[in-house]
Amino acid sequence: MTKTASLCALAGAVLFNVAPVDAAPATHSKDPPAVKVALRRVTESQYRHTIADVFGPGIKVEARFEPERREDGLLALGSAELSLTSAGFEQYFALASSIADQALSEKQRQAIVGCTPADPTQADAACAREFITKYGELLFRRPLKQAELEPRLESAALGATQAKDFYAGLELALTSLLVAPDFLFRIESAEPDPANPKQQRLDAFTKAARLSFLLWDSSPDAELLAAARTGAIHSEQTLRAQIARMIASPKFEDGTRAFFADMLQLDGFGNLVKDPTIYPKFNQAIAESAREQMLLRTVDLLVHKQGDYRDLFTANETFINRPLASVYNVAYPSKAPWAPYTFAADSERSGILTDIGFLSLHAHPGTSSPTRRGIKLLEIFMCQATPQPPANVDFSKVQDSTQGTVRGRLLDHMENEGCSGCHKRTDPLGLALEHFDGLGQLRTTENGMPIDVSADLKEGRIEGARGVGEYLRNDPRVPACLVRNVYSYGVGRKAFGRDRPYLAAQTKAFVAGGYRFPALVAQIASSPEFFSVAAPKAQAAAPVAQATVTQLQPSGE
């Protein structure tokens, strides 16, 4: 491997000398080299949204994307640490060819290419240049440098000549844009701040991309790129105007869905399995519907109704479809694929925690799991991590779970010193949700015994799922956690101690404004801290010793 690596490095070095890079239109050759402050792999949904925005929604994106990883509660933080594997690149390569093929099909090319070659059976350098320049900027989220344009022009010429088809040449050029690291990763760059030359600031294109990935879960559009090209994006006025425009756009719903799909950890549904002998109603359609239900509820409350974030935990209004109606055991009179549904005021169901999505995702294949639900509730909504369970747990006293309720079994953890510290925090909240089985179906008994859903918390005693909902609604850690997540998700790094005053101020404003999500996003995206530069470390960061249970599979509960 080293031999090949050095060969490539050599090739790169020689090339650099032989063919000096021309200054790109938007950069100045006298500038010191840009500092690349971060490299974040584009997520699957960002990829899909970008392709739809750039080439139209008709393009099919069929591939298996690389698995993402959660760090500190967010995939957005994990993707900042991930690279690509060989199998992953293979998928991207095949996908790039397929997208280029579709985008330049006879039906599409008219709308997409924008210029007409003098002779469609031959290469046409001028039209190819126009095409590559335009799509290069949309895909790389910045103008192409001369050295990036040239090889693609060559590819286009070779392909056109060989296939006697101008568009076949463009296909090659486009494929090579789509597999470039500049597209597959978000490369964030900084430059000296003209107002304070000793300090770095994010360059204009990096700023534009941060905004659009946070607000739209997609690449910047032409208007935002224009604001970056002129540098106008550095002015507060333009920045605020762009944010307002972007929040008013229907694409803000995409951005909101992507954020909550990440924060609510909805990525586990694709592979959720339940034992069919225990939960015969469960199937893949239920899993997908359960996921969609949580997003519909969230987007409707926060974007369409511009509602109070805290209502997410207590509101009776949700959406259901036919498969879900069977699990909720309610009628589905509508002919539409989805319909609004309001649970009765005395129902045990209210708020997102009683959606079967939350309840079934955080359970075992054949049972519920109060510990898992408790851990996830603390982690997702309150940003409270739970440490890994100790290795040498003594379970010898645990009871047989074929008798009685799970509460009895968990009490043994509470008596064990090594376990009680965490289980005292996690289990009560989960036990209060025990009227819902591993699929989220309502029940009142387990193994013939009535289930006690009361729970003693530090703050007092709560009763059942409604009690949990009220508890979250009133806990100040809940809005603070949302604020921290929006910020970390947007900037792609964990919040540190030095971010604390900033996050506290943002939370205060969020609370004062009535817990409105769009206002929160606007306020964070327009703050200077959102664009502050964290210099890259010269050494690879030491791994954090404290483990969270994010990826932890069932612990011994």
Next chain:
Amino acid sequence: MKLRFNRRSVLKGLLGGTAVYVGLPALDAFLNSNGTAFANGAPLPVRFGTYFWGLGLTDTPTGGTRWVPSKIGPGYEIMPELESLAALKDKVSVFSGFRVIGDGRANLVHWSGHASILSGIAPAAASKFDGPSFDTKVADAIGTSTRYKTIDIDASVSRQPVSYSTRTGSTFASPDATPLALYTRLFGPGFQDPNSDDWKPDPSIMLRQSVLSAVTEQRHALMKGLGKADQMKMDQYFSAVRDMENQLAVQLQKPEKCESCVVPAAPKELPRAASVDVVNENTKTMAKLLAMGLACNQSRVFTFVHTAGSSETYMAGQSKIYHQITHDEPTDAQLGYQPETSKLASQVMKGLGAFLTELDAIKEGDGTLLDNSLVMAFSDTGYAKIHAIENIPMFLAGRAGGRHKAGQHIAGKGDSVTRVSLTAMQLAGAPVGEFGAGSMKTSNPIHEVMA
């Protein structure tokens, strides 16, 4: 430079109507190639793979072992949890008594064990390794002349695809997780039947190569200004691009004939459930495909996950999962072990038995594919009830083309697990003399099993 202009000249040759196979890129892969000679009677290549299952085997502190044979050396007796290996016993060596030595690092449950075995370093944090997994080193050494450097497979039907193969320690391989996905990778588009008589190079492959060279030309510019961690990520990206280039270059070569290669039919999709019967069925189906993929020379290296470290598998119809049972079930005072847990461990081992049987079913030369392979099978833990990282069960299966003196039981007496890993690397033909860090650093493989 050489790489780039060869590409270009190939294309120009193509345009000028020259025969397309005259100007193949001189990739390192071809210079290093060590196994394309079997058509003219040279030794068959050795294949290497890892096989992982979760939750260990039963060996309790009270002495109730269900897998450690009492006899050391050749001719060990088959213990109850090894029953499914009985038929292949002469091709399998058993390693007991090897342990992870953390040098003060915490035992991260269901993680430290396999992280140490694969990377040689006790990990600082769960979900990451502190170094690359060693299968990637073997792949770099023996895997470059086939279409795929490595094939990563996950049979576990888990929530997330599971793989413990990593080059950076943080980005793990994305495995094929269904039989159909594996079939498509091995025998779907791009597969060239080595025994086909009318092989012609596909000229579009060269155009695809030009697409990649536009990317690799930017390597230097991209690396500039990146922080260390980001450089590592970019390195891995370019290493993935190189693997793709290698794949294309291999496809431009007329494949060597492989007698034992018979292209299989596409598999049917199995029901998605994580119960142990389904996972074992998955394992068998995917092992069959993999074995044929190896026989058809699509790859020489693989990683296989039967069940994850904190396995979610269960007996169909049982509400508790295996993992929970390992912790909850009391030790039977009379038997000295947990009977239900041991039953499940035997079920899980049926997966390994089925896997190896499929490799052994393919005739190659005078022996079988398994005879020309080395499979290191291992788990994340020893005695799962207490998350022990002592006495982690490890096996080396297959004769590695005669290099492995198989069929022995080696007692490690508290030695580091990395000794077994190093042995595996050397038997597979990787030029590695030393492996591991701290107390787990070793340059001392297990000579008893090396011919």
